[in-house]
Amino acid sequence: MxxxxxxxxxxxxxxxxxxxxxxxxxxxxxxxxxxxxxxxxxxxxxxxxxxxxxxxxxxxxxxxxxxxxxxxxxxxxxxxxxxxxxxxxxxxxxxxxxxxxxxxxxxxxxxxxxxxxxxxxxxxxxxxxxxxxxxxxxxxxxxxxxxxxxxxxxxxKLNELGFSNKLINKIYNYYKSDTLNIINNSPYDLVKTISGVGFLTIDRIAENIGVEFNNPERIKKALIYCINEQLFSTGDTYIYEQELLYKTFNLLYKSRPIAIEKEDILLAFEDIINSQELIKIDNKIFLPSIYQAEYYIYNNVKKRISLSEKDEKINGEVLDNYIKEIETELNILYDPDQVEAIKNSINNRFSILTGGPGTGKTTIILAIIKIFQKINNYSYTDLFDEEKNIICLCAPTGKAAKRMSESTGFYASTIHKAIGWNAEIDDINEFTSDKIIKSKLVIIDETSMIDVYLMQNLLKIIDIDSKIILLGDTEQLPSVSPGNVLKDLVSSKIIPTSSLNKIFRQASNSSIIKLSHAIKNGNPIDILGNFQDREFHISDKVNLVETTLNIYKNLLSITNADKIQILIPMYKSIFGIDKFNTLIQQTFNHNTEQIEYGNCIYKIDDRVMQLENRAEDNIFNGDVGNIDSIFTEDGKQKVVINYDNNYITYEKKDLDQITLAYACSIHKSQGSEFDYVIIPLSDNYNFMYNKNLIYTAITRAKHKLFFSGNPQVFYNAINPSNIIERNSHLSNFFLDDSSGKIENTEHILTKDNLHIIDPMIGMKDVSLFDNINKD
Missing domain, CATH: 2.40.50.140 (Nucleic acid-binding proteins)
Incomplete structure (x- = not known):
């Protein structure tokens, strides 16, 4: 040196x-x-x-x-x-x-x-x-x-500790002058505060500064890390005790191959339960924020249902007359199930309407809004008056909100905007809104996408006297973050729920809609049949990319890239999202004006997706736009992206917030529709696909659906055994309530008994660690 x-x-x-x-x-x-x-x-x-x-x-x-x-x-x-x-x-x-x-x-x-x-x-x-x-x-x-x-x-010092330059930037920008103090005294805090810092990285540093392998704080942080990794990767709201201890033992041993005594882990586990850093219900372990969110949803919904039962109901004959008026206005005829769904929503403060594509959810919502207007003697213009604030329509994503607005004729916003979530807070579970939604009628679409944190925040700010209608499709993917809110609410059996299953005349000619219902109902499917709106291009793995690109090329001759979406379940591999995005850009975007960021190149006209919420700019995770311009100002390179005529300027350092979006994940596509959808099917995806995933992908297509690849991958995905169920506790609250297990629901969340009294329930049998050691 x-x-x-x-x-x-x-x-x-x-x-x-x-x-x-x-x-x-x-x-x-x-x-x-x-x-x-x-x-x-x-x-x-x-x-x-x-x-x-x-x-x-x-x-x-x-x-x-x-x-x-x-x-x-x-x-x-x-x-x-x-x-x-x-x-x-x-x-x-x-x-x-x-x-x-x-x-x-x-x-x-x-x-x-x-x-x-x-x-x-x-x-x-x-x-x-x-x-x-x-x-x-x-x-x-x-x-x-x-x-x-x-x-x-x-x-x-950070360099000496082995952090990458990117992480050094993140760590120093977050902690500033307190960085070394945190490193020396609370190194494991970085796992929570700095994205990209994992337990293994920090544990190596902790070892270098003298943290012993059996240090109680090390074991506690490993427990917290493992439960966070499990819940936020699977969407579960709890993990079983034995599984958590098993994962923690393996993580600690992987980081430092020294076997920790089972008593050390049990003592740390007991301490972490007693300190309420984790909550234990029987053999289920929860993060407090998730447990409280599920409990809040249960308690709030229960209160609304209880009040609704005391409300005076609109006479059935009166409602029949209103429905006939709406049928005349809209020139449609509602079937008995739809009529029942309309009455169900009008006569209850809290109700659910589920159904797949083509079942008429939109026409029912129009009827509900119009009948609500007539019952309350509102003029049609009253419904658009922001000061009177009569109706509120919202959805989890910008695309879903836009579709909702287009189909109803009324303004719809994202849920994030409705609750006033600002950009200063990254995590929705740390957000507290000071807003109150006092709208008389609140309709929430794409509810299957809503996690427990978002639903908790939404219910907190909707006035107790508001009428709430949840719309969704229980066959679609659940939320990315923890929770199975829509399915749990439907299965509660106490919430008035209408399920639409019939495909109506307007949609009956769509083979895409018929295909989705066949998947839902487990009916036989001929996936290789070619229809006016559906094609299957068989290809082996060697030619899959070329086959898919040819479909894309042919579509570009009749439409533009904004109307086409390739949907893939994984990012990496030769058939992954990243690979397809690069190939499509190189093959079809010939603009020479570009900007490099890391390993990515962005060109004018590129289709890109926002990866973070920017509430101050009214763009959110999953929103898709196009690069409008690239320029230099005050010595800094900048990019302007057009999100449906909302032009947002990015400095070069902010380009980690976007990614190419010619191809995207099926999760990211949820809440959106595209004129043309291409779904490559490779053996590489077999372990990723399940019934909900393929159903969600198919139902994104409006006009035409293309498959490329191996048809057996499709059949494997829709196999009834290939359904992944989430572990969630929300429905248990309703079940326990109906069986009398929850006698005092207000008492359960006091400071003293938020966690279970005996954290060692089921821990007398040491075979748990015998099993761990065997593995």
């Missing part, structure tokens, strides 16, 4: 994404190991400004590049301040200290001398003796001196 000082000659290269630099430096002093007066410095440097002719110190290793010769691969860089009055004044009045001018800088140097920076760093109170410097500026000066001093030490 060598330390050199030198004056910056020029910046040869700078990657603004990771702050990687190649610098040309004129050496300040002679080094026998170095050749000549100039040396190239390469490395990643954060929170430092490189200015021509300024003096810097670099620490690193001498390396020899095949092409460029001798270089220093530096792990740290520090700007050295020349110890003369003018240079210190210039430094203090530079952009590093915004708001400090020459006059203020001169006052500081005159009072504290040439070593003023070190003096202030060691004792900020020295600034108080300088008259003429405002207190706000004193704090700013001190903070900047400390920040610039500490950042180099922090980043060097």
């Amino acid at each position: 060598i330390v050199v000082e030198g004056y910056l000659n020029k910046i040869i290269f700078h990657n603004s994404e990771n702050n990687y630099y190649i610098l040309s430096v004129f050496l300040h002093s002679y080094h026998s190991e170095l050749n000549g007066d100039y040396i190239s410095i390469v490395g990643t440097f954060h929170d430092i400004e490189f200015l021509k002719d300024e003096l810097y110190s670099f620490k690193g290793e001498i390396v020899t590049h095949k092409k460029f010769g001798q270089q220093i691969n530096a792990i740290s860089a520090e700007r050295l301040i020349n110890k003369d009055v003018n240079s210190i004044i210039d430094y203090l009045s530079s952009d590093t200290f915004p708001g400090i001018g020459k006059k203020t800088a001169q006052l500081i140097v005159e009072k504290l001398g040439l070593n003023c920076l070190d003096i202030i760093y060691k004792n900020k109170d020295k600034l108080t003796s300088i008259k003429g410097v405002p207190s706000t500026k004193k704090e700013l000066i001190y903070n900047n001196i400390v920040s610039n001093k500490q950042s180099q030490d922090i980043i060097l």
Whole structure:
């Protein structure tokens, strides 16, 4: 390792994404190991400004590049301040200290001398003796001196600990000057706060700083990590106790191959239950936030149902007359099931309407809105009056909200916008809204996509006297995050529910809709038959990509890329989403204006998807747009993306929020419809596909559906045994209530008994750990 000082000659290269630099430096002093007066410095440097002719110190290793010769691969860089009055004044009045001018800088140097920076760093109170410097500026000066001093030490330490440059950026930006304190005292906190930091990474660091393998805090953090990984990867709302302990043991052993005594894990588990960091119900283990969310949903719905039972009902004959009026207005005829669904929704404060495509949910909603208007003597224009706030329509995604608006003629928003979720809070489970939805009628579409956190927040802010109607298709995929809300509410048996199964005349000619209902009902299917709106292109694995691209190419001759969507269940592999996106861009987007970010290239007209919620811009995870322009402003590259005429500007550093979207996952497509859908079927997907997944993919197609690949993959997916059930507890609350197990529902969530009293239920049998050791 060598330390050199030198004056910056020029910046040869700078990657603004990771702050990687190649610098040309004129050496300040002679080094026998170095050749000549100039040396190239390469490395990643954060929170430092490189200015021509300024003096810097670099620490690193001498390396020899095949092409460029001798270089220093530096792990740290520090700007050295020349110890003369003018240079210190210039430094203090530079952009590093915004708001400090020459006059203020001169006052500081005159009072504290040439070593003023070190003096202030060691004792900020020295600034108080300088008259003429405002207190706000004193704090700013001190903070900047400390920040610039500490950042180099922090980043060097993170580098030594083995973090990647990307993670170093994330960690330092989150913790700033407190970074090393967290690393040294609470390293496992990074697993929760920094995305991309896993337990294994942090445990290695914890081991290096002396955390023993059987440290109780290590075991507790492993328990918390394992339950989070399980619930947020499967969508379950709990994990069985034995499974959690098994996973924790394996994780700890994988990280450090030293067998932990079973008593150590049991003691940590007991402590974590007693401290209410986890909740235990029989042999089920919950995260408190998920347990509370499910309980809140149950309690809120139960209260609404109870109040609804006391409401005066609209006479059946009166409703029949209203329905006949609506049939005349809309020139349709409702069948008995639809009539019953309309009455069910009108006469209850809380109701559910389920049904697959083509079953007439939209026409029923129109009838409900119109009858609701007539019953309450509202004018039609009243329904559009924001101040009167009569109806509220919302859905989990922007696409679903737009479809809802188009089909009803009324404004619909995302649920996130309806509840006032802002961009300052990443996780919905940490969000508390100060809004109240006082609309008389609230209709929520695509309810199968709603997780327990989102439903909890929604019910919290909907006025108790509002009429709520949930729409959804129980055959579709459940939410990405934990919960099985729609199915659990339907199975509760206490909520008025209407299920539509009949395909109506307008949809009866659609083989896509018939196919979806055949999958739902388990009827025989001839997937190879070619129809006006459905084709199957058989292909082996070798030709699957080419076959799929040919379908895409043919579609581009009759429509544009916005109308076409390729749906795939996985991202990686040669048949994955990432591969198809790259191939389609390279093959069909010939624009030369582009921007590179990491391993991705984005071009004008590229179809892209937003991966994070940006509530302040009214765009959310899953929204799809097109790159409108790429330009440079104030030295920064920027990209403008058009989301249905909502133009959003991104700086280059924000491009990790988007991805190419010619192909996307089936989960991401939920809530959307596309004119043309292509579903490649490869043996590589066999372990990914199930009945709900293939059903959801098929029902995204409006006009035409294309399959490519192996038909057996389709048949494997729709096999009745290939259904993955989620572990959720919401329906149990209703079941326990009906059987009298919940006597005092308000008492169950008090601080003292949020968790189960005896955390060692079922733990007397040590065969659990005998089984672990056998594996």
